[in-house]
Amino acid sequence: MTLPEPGSAFPERTFGPLGRVDIVRYAGASGDFNPIHIDAPYARAAGAPDVFAMGMLPAGYLAHAASDWLGGPGGFRRYKVRFAARVWPGDLLACTGMVTTVAGGHIVVALTALRRGEGPEGLSLPDEEIALTGEVEAELGSSVFVEEGEHGA
Amino acid sequence: MAEVSIAFRLPVERAKIREFALAVGEGNPIFFDAEAARRAGYSDIVAPPTFSVTQMWHLSREEREERLGADLDYARVLHAEQEFLYNRLPVAGETLDATMRISKDVTKQGRRGGELRFVTYESRFNDAGGEEVLRALYTLVQTSKDPRE
Numbered sequence: 001m002t003l004p005e006p007g008s009a010f011p012e013r014t015f016g017p018l019g020r021v022d023i024v025r026y027a028g029a030s031g032d033f034n035p036i037h038i039d040a041p042y043a044r045a046a047g048a049p050d051v052f053a054m055g056m057l058p059a060g061y062l063a064h065a066a067s068d069w070l071g072g073p074g075g076f077r078r079y080k081v082r083f084a085a086r087v088w089p090g091d092l093l094a095c096t097g098m099v100t101t102v103a104g105g106h107i108v109v110a111l112t113a114l115r116r117g118e119g120p121e122g123l124s125l126p127d128e129e130i131a132l133t134g135e136v137e138a139e140l141g142s143s144v145f146v147e148e149g150e151h152g153a
Numbered sequence: 154m155a156e157v158s159i160a161f162r163l164p165v166e167r168a169k170i171r172e173f174a175l176a177v178g179e180g181n182p183i184f185f186d187a188e189a190a191r192r193a194g195y196s197d198i199v200a201p202p203t204f205s206v207t208q209m210w211h212l213s214r215e216e217r218e219e220r221l222g223a224d225l226d227y228a229r230v231l232h233a234e235q236e237f238l239y240n241r242l243p244v245a246g247e248t249l250d251a252t253m254r255i256s257k258d259v260t261k262q263g264r265r266g267g268e269l270r271f272v273t274y275e276s277r278f279n280d281a282g283g284e285e286v287l288r289a290l291y292t293l294v295q296t297s298k299d300p301r302e
Contacts, residue, residue, distance in 0.1 A: 015178055022176075029169075029176035031209030046228075055232045056206050060177030063202045072183065072193065073202045073242060080236040 004107060004140075010097040013065040017117065018053060018091050026057045050120040052086040058093050058131055059083075062113045065095035066136045070107070075141045077106070081134035091117035093131065100135075108137045155222030158254040161212045163205065163278060167245040170200050173207060190244075197245040202237060205249075205278060205289050212253060221255055223272050225295055233271060233294040239287045249278040249286060256290065267297035 016022075020038075027038050032054050035042040043051045059081045067073040087093060094116060097109045111134040119125035174184035182189035183199050190198045218225065243249060256275035263269045273292045280286050 026176045029173045030206045031211075032206070056203060056235065057177070059235060060201070060203045064177050064179055067181065067202065072181065073199070074193065074195075076202050076237075076239050076242070078236065078238050079202050080234065082234045083232055 004099045004102055006099050006101060008099045010069040010109070013068065013095045014092055015061040015095070016092040018087060018089055018093065020051065020089050023051060023053050023057065023089070026054065026060070030054070030056060032056070049122040050088060052088050055083040055132070058087045058113050061093055062095050062111055062132060062134060066097060066109060066111060069097055069109070070136070070138050071141045075139035076136060077139060078137040079134070081132045083132050085115060085129050085131045087115045087131050088117065088119050091115045102140065105140050106137055107140050108135060110135055156220045158252050159212060159217065159220050161208070161251050161253070163208050163211055163249040163251050165200055165243040165245055165247050165249065167198060169207060170198055170204065170245055173204050174201050177201060177203070195244055200243040202239070202242065204243065205237070205276065205287060208251065208276060217253065217274070223255060223258065225272065225293065229296045229298065230293050234292040236290040237287055240285055243278070243286055247280060249280060251276055251278045263297070269297070270295040
């Protein structure tokens, strides 16, 4: 185990490819039944080429990755995300974290989740773009896993 | 006349934790197995960090809009930011007393012209002893015209 230092990166964690069933499962779990996320004809009528994930689904995956990096979610004191791009069925979500500060028994990690994939027909999306950025602040526990320069599962 | 805040309750049920944890791909046993959670220092299985979004089952968007009266046009609204502030994570078996209010409502000039209105809904979740467990800040942005135009 390495004591985390500012600039240390956590191993990239990839979720997906996102299935339509994953979006429906999250709708049921969260109670977010906005039809733009689950009903493709409705989404098209609203001007989107297809359904897309509610932001809190990739935000949930990113929190999951951060929790695993920090040895569990028990030390979380703050978790914040900003939504930058929609996440589409078929996308992979690659989560990365970089330590920004370690002080007073607290660690702050800058978080990024990239969507990777072709995106829906009708949109010319880049193969990879930032879907969300964020930050987690946690009490430093006994098991923080930093693997500098490594990219694992 | 809009209300200042809405009080509601968020039950933290074992089966709901399991369902929610699976929906965000979790495998950590503290979300599924009470024994594992106890070994990690909790009294029962733990709710994942974003679990409080299940409040949508207990306070719908329609009721929120009707009672708090932000007067948003949802054809032009996107989820901009989400923040959680934690004292601890909820555990299975407790019922949290929640209060939602509008904590911020500001209009800014957009970079591409037009106005952007940011509205933040703050939900505070307290335990049976009245101690704050966590706070969730849900920020929506309303664009000055339909985003698909």
